[in-house]
Amino acid sequence: MTDWLLKKVLNDNTNFQDPIIRQRVGYLAGVVGVIVNVILSVIKIIIGLLISSISVLADGVNNLSDSASSITTLIGFKISNSPADKEHPYGHGRVEYIAALIVSFMVILVGLQFTTSSIDRIRNPKPVDFEIISFSILIISILSKVWLAIFNRKLSEKINSTGLKATATDAFGDVLITSVVVLSIALSQVTTFPIDGIVGLIVSFFIIYQGIGLIKYTIGPLIGQAPSREMVQNIYEDLKKYDYITGAHDLLIHSYGEGKYMGTVDVEFPADIDVITIHNVIDKAEKELGEKYNISLVIHMDPLEKETKERYELRRSVKDIIKKDERVESMHDFRVLEDEHGEYIELHVVINGEKIDKEEINEKIKQEIEQRIESISNGLRVKVIIDIDFDGTRG
Numbered sequence: 001m002t003d004w005l006l007k008k009v010l011n012d013n014t015n016f017q018d019p020i021i022r023q024r025v026g027y028l029a030g031v032v033g034v035i036v037n038v039i040l041s042v043i044k045i046i047i048g049l050l051i052s053s054i055s056v057l058a059d060g061v062n063n064l065s066d067s068a069s070s071i072t073t074l075i076g077f078k079i080s081n082s083p084a085d086k087e088h089p090y091g092h093g094r095v096e097y098i099a100a101l102i103v104s105f106m107v108i109l110v111g112l113q114f115t116t117s118s119i120d121r122i123r124n125p126k127p128v129d130f131e132i133i134s135f136s137i138l139i140i141s142i143l144s145k146v147w148l149a150i151f152n153r154k155l156s157e158k159i160n161s162t163g164l165k166a167t168a169t170d171a172f173g174d175v176l177i178t179s180v181v182v183l184s185i186a187l188s189q190v191t192t193f194p195i196d197g198i199v200g201l202i203v204s205f206f207i208i209y210q211g212i213g214l215i216k217y218t219i220g221p222l223i224g225q226a227p228s229r230e231m232v233q234n235i236y237e238d239l240k241k242y243d244y245i246t247g248a249h250d251l252l253i254h255s256y257g258e259g260k261y262m263g264t265v266d267v268e269f270p271a272d273i274d275v276i277t278i279h280n281v282i283d284k285a286e287k288e289l290g291e292k293y294n295i296s297l298v299i300h301m302d303p304l305e306k307e308t309k310e311r312y313e314l315r316r317s318v319k320d321i322i323k324k325d326e327r328v329e330s331m332h333d334f335r336v337l338e339d340e341h342g343e344y345i346e347l348h349v350v351i352n353g354e355k356i357d358k359e360e361i362n363e364k365i366k367q368e369i370e371q372r373i374e375s376i377s378n379g380l381r382v383k384v385i386i387d388i389d390f391d392g393t394r395g
Contacts, residue, residue, distance in 0.1 A: 001147070002154050005032070006078060019260075022159045023078070026096075029155050029164055030074030036148050040141050049135065051129040055181045055200040056138070058114040062177065065110045071220055075099060079295060093257015095286065097222050100163040105212035107170065111207030118204050121197030125320040128188040128196050138182050139190060145175045155310040160219055168212045171212045177203050226390060227253040227261075235265070235289060242285050244269045249332045249348075250387070253295065261295035268332070271303035302333065317376050318347065323370055326356045329389055336380070344381035345373065353390040 006014075011027050015021055026272035044060030047053075078094040149171035190342035232251055239248045254262045255305040267285075269278050282299045290297050307315065315334050322328050334347040349369055356365065370382045 002151050004160075006155075020137060022161070025155050026161065026164070027078075027190045028072060029152055029167065030071065032151065033148065033167065034067050036144060037063045040144060041067060041142065043137055044383055047134045051134055051185070052126050052132060053128045053185060053196055054114075054117055055196050055203055056199050058117065058203050059174075059178055059181050061114070062174065062203075062221075064094050065106050065172065068106060076146045082313075090256045090262065090268055091260055092254075093260040094222065096161065096163045096257055097218055099395050100166045100218040101215065101222070103163075103170070104120060104211050104218060106211075106213060108211035111204045111209075111211060113205040114200060114207070118200030121198075121200055123193075124195045125194035125197060129191050130185060132221060134378075135182065135185060138178060138185075141210045142175055142182070145171055145178060147192060162218060164228055169214065169217070170210060173206065175205060181366075221255060223253065227255070231293065235263075235293065238292070239265070239267055240279050241283060244273050244281055245285070246270070247332070249302075249330075249350075260295075261293065263295050264300065266300045266302045266332075268302045268304050271305045273303075303393050307337075314359055314378070317323055318345070318373050321372050321376060322349060325369065325372075327351050328366070333385075341381070344383055346383045346385070348385045348387055350387045350389050353388045354390075 005028060006025070007323075009024050010021060015023055016025070023290055037224070041060050041063035044063060048055075048060055078100075080093050082092045084091045149168050152164050152168035152171055155161070156168055180203060182197055184195050188195050232253070236248050236252060239245055244265045249266050249268075251265040252263060258263065262378035269281075278301060282301060286297050286299055306348065314336070318334065319331060320330060329350040329352050331347050331349050334345070336343055337346055338344070351365060366384050366386050369386075370384050373382045373384070
């Protein structure tokens with residue numbers, strides 16, 4: 001069913017990195033979500049009123065909030081694909097995350113409202129009428145939600161959408177909620193215990209918990225989330241395939257919405273290569289990698305001077321001694337420079353952020369490494385620049 005709908009909407013165009021295709025998939029998810037949730041909401045509210053069940057009513061209103069969520073998703077995809085303008089030169093891609101965040105708060109609000117109603121039903125219990133037709137319809141609604149959850153999950157995987165992942169998670173939660181509600185209706189026929197109100201309260205707590213989880217899931221990209229290690233390593237490997245590029249480091253990637261990235265990276269090359277030649281290589285790499293990873297990439301050229309035998313031995317000795325520190329991942333930009341005080345060694349040392357305590361500060365680590373290098377530097381001063389790495393981007 002999902003593939004059939006995609007084929008109808010996309011006309012066999014499966015380039016899911018294309019902003020227009022992503023927008024169409026988002027619209028499809030939103031429209032289907034609105035239709036399914038409105039139908040389920042109306043049915044459940046009517047059934048809840050007919051059989052006097054607060055848990056069924058809560059479930060119905062929860063579906064109504066899902067309809068609003070789907071509408072919010074539609075609006076989010078519409079705005080996020082708007083072109084860049086004077087006020088937003090990097091586009092509007094992050095609006096999709098904001099839309100998902102709004103959905104999260106709406107879910108929590110519904111949960112809080114029905115917490116109050118469920119507590120009141122526990123204090124003032126009412127009998128729940130059992131009707132086989134209503135019961136059967138609720139079973140069908142569970143199957144409908146299972147399909148909707150799988151539908152949204154498949155679409156989210158195709159276009160890597162945080163908003164649709166949140167919607168799929170919400171739908172899977174609804175499956176559990178309705179299942180518990182159906183069970184409570186059956187059990188209420190054999191006991192006078194206020195099970196309807198208790199289940200309504202459980203459903204309310206679950207809705208709140210779900211909303212909080214969605215907030216945590218959504219807020220990461222807004223604050224600034226690390227790119228995937230796979231993407232980082234692939235870019236590094238691809239860069240080294242170009243002529244004259246011998247290494248790369250300090251890859252920084254910023255996300256402005258799913259599939260909208262901006263990045264910078266330093267590449268190393270022999271200093272005796274003609275500037276025009278290496279500039280042409282850089283231009284080619286920026287264009288080809290930009291198209292491959294859908295990223296606006298700016299590459300900084302880092303020339304490496306030809307080393308004497310003594311300089312090579314010194315660099316190898318420095319590398320060997322810092323590698324003994326388990327916190328160190330790598331080093332780059334090793335140079336011997338000169339100022340008014342004489343020659344000195346300068347280098348960048350990449351530290352694994354997961355292997356240092358939060359209390360450790362860069363200056364302390366810097367001094368420790370400088371002292372170790374000075375012990376084998378033949379009297380040269382040492383200047384270490386610390387790069388903290390959490391995601392494999394620093395090289």
